[in-house]
Amino acid sequence: MQASSGDQSPLAQSTRAGAGVGHSNFDFDMYPSAPPSPENMNGMHVADDEAAEAVSADEVAIIFSFLPPQDIMRARVCTTWREAAKKTLVPPTALKADSLKSFNAMRVMCTALPNLQQLSISNINGRHKYIDGEDPDERRARYTANYTTHNINIISSFRKLRSLEIRGSYLSGRYPALSTFPLLTKLSISYCIYLKFDLDMLVGIPLLKELQLIHNPRLTGNLSSLRVLIETLEKVDIRFSRNIEGNFMDLADFPRLNKLDLRSTSATGDIRDIDGHAFPALERLDLPHTVLGGACYKFQHISYVPSFMRAIHSLLQRTPPLFDQHLLSEAFGWDLSEASPDWYDWEERYDWESESPTPPFRLQLIRAGSRHGWSWCSDNGHSCEINWLDPEPSSESNDYEAYTEDLQRVQWDIDIYRGYYEIPTEDEYLRLREE
Numbered sequence: 001m002q003a004s005s006g007d008q009s010p011l012a013q014s015t016r017a018g019a020g021v022g023h024s025n026f027d028f029d030m031y032p033s034a035p036p037s038p039e040n041m042n043g044m045h046v047a048d049d050e051a052a053e054a055v056s057a058d059e060v061a062i063i064f065s066f067l068p069p070q071d072i073m074r075a076r077v078c079t080t081w082r083e084a085a086k087k088t089l090v091p092p093t094a095l096k097a098d099s100l101k102s103f104n105a106m107r108v109m110c111t112a113l114p115n116l117q118q119l120s121i122s123n124i125n126g127r128h129k130y131i132d133g134e135d136p137d138e139r140r141a142r143y144t145a146n147y148t149t150h151n152i153n154i155i156s157s158f159r160k161l162r163s164l165e166i167r168g169s170y171l172s173g174r175y176p177a178l179s180t181f182p183l184l185t186k187l188s189i190s191y192c193i194y195l196k197f198d199l200d201m202l203v204g205i206p207l208l209k210e211l212q213l214i215h216n217p218r219l220t221g222n223l224s225s226l227r228v229l230i231e232t233l234e235k236v237d238i239r240f241s242r243n244i245e246g247n248f249m250d251l252a253d254f255p256r257l258n259k260l261d262l263r264s265t266s267a268t269g270d271i272r273d274i275d276g277h278a279f280p281a282l283e284r285l286d287l288p289h290t291v292l293g294g295a296c297y298k299f300q301h302i303s304y305v306p307s308f309m310r311a312i313h314s315l316l317q318r319t320p321p322l323f324d325q326h327l328l329s330e331a332f333g334w335d336l337s338e339a340s341p342d343w344y345d346w347e348e349r350y351d352w353e354s355e356s357p358t359p360p361f362r363l364q365l366i367r368a369g370s371r372h373g374w375s376w377c378s379d380n381g382h383s384c385e386i387n388w389l390d391p392e393p394s395s396e397s398n399d400y401e402a403y404t405e406d407l408q409r410v411q412w413d414i415d416i417y418r419g420y421y422e423i424p425t426e427d428e429y430l431r432l433r434e435e
Helices: 010-018 051-052 057-064 069-074 079-085 102-111 138-143 152-157 199-204 223-229 304-311 325-328 400-411 426-435
Strands: 023-028 092-098 116-121 128-130 148-150 163-167 184-192 195-198 210-214 217-222 237-241 260-262 285-286 362-368 371-377
Touching: 057 079, 069 102, 079 102, 092 102, 102 148, 102 152, 116 152, 195 199, 199 217, 199 223, 217 223, 362 400
Parallel strands: 023 092, 092 116, 116 163, 128 148, 163 184, 184 210, 195 217, 210 237, 237 260, 260 285
Antiparallel strands: 362 371
16 A cells, blocks of 8 residues: 555554654553544544555554554554554553553553553552452551552553563552563562562563562562573562572572672572672672671671681672672671670760771772782771782782872771781770870
8 A cells, every 4th residue: 555645544644653753652641542533533534445455454563563652553543453453563662551541541552452562550649549469458458448440450461561660559469460471571560569479470471581679578589489580581680678588599500690689688698609600691799788798798706707808809800890899899888797796885985076996897898900908997987907818919010000009099098007907806996096
């Protein structure tokens, strides 16, 4: 079917309107939930039956696949084109359902345009809510008992979905429909305080590459449940979910995993177990304090630290680096536990108006040129002596000038604790503070 420059058919108009649009964000409120009638076509005329039937639904679906969703919806002006819309693989466009109007539009699209690839869902405002799932929060259910409900399970009709984001939604309970997307590659659920979701539900999403689950207090599961996705997972970002358990090393043999962030979960393990074969593709690693060596880990004894630092020496030199450089310089917030027999109470006797050093209960990692080391340091910038993990570079090496420049900088903070390679005892600290 050919269209002259003056052809004002919906398909021709949509093609021109969609040209160059690309994969932009798209709000459901931008288009009507039903195809336009001849009375509201705004100057467009409906293609006659003969013209419409000249091209098959399969051929029209190919044309539609180059258009943004709003243009496809407007073009459903005859039986053939409505059938074509149902067959169209909609280009990846961020479709956002965050109001009653946009939800109703999404409901129409479940049958009119079922091959969506990207969907974003937020909360419905006013006295409306998504239907409760299995085992909903009882208090929330009572509070919203008189709200008008809407069936969120209709999203399972989008069988070609590649990306699903649910953010700030008051979904309450467990929704099996969330684990029925055979082609989904990206799942993001965040700030859903009543949603119950377990990691073992991911078995229904076999092609998942990116998993982001942030600030979901009802999220549960063991990291070992992710092993069903060993061949596909590339990014795992699970944060602020205390009910997530399991050893992070259960993911060490994932061949494509390049990011792993488990901060503020209850994951366990020991970073000393990361050898040269573990996490072969990993480029960024963030672990909680419940992992030995994770962020803000607290050591129980001073004597444990030297062997620990030697054990992770090779890990610090890994290329590409596994850790954020800012966190690395501050040793991930590692310090001595207040429950340690080596810790002593000093705050009651400390003069907060003075500039006296606090005890060096914190750890820092040192790098001068290519030479690595570590030391104990105080909260207000006073450092103990550096415990080096590498030999000093030769004065004839290419790295020596950079080493000496960095060394001068880091030694500037070694003052009151000069000569101490570990935390001074309480008596020694009090004496040093008085001097």
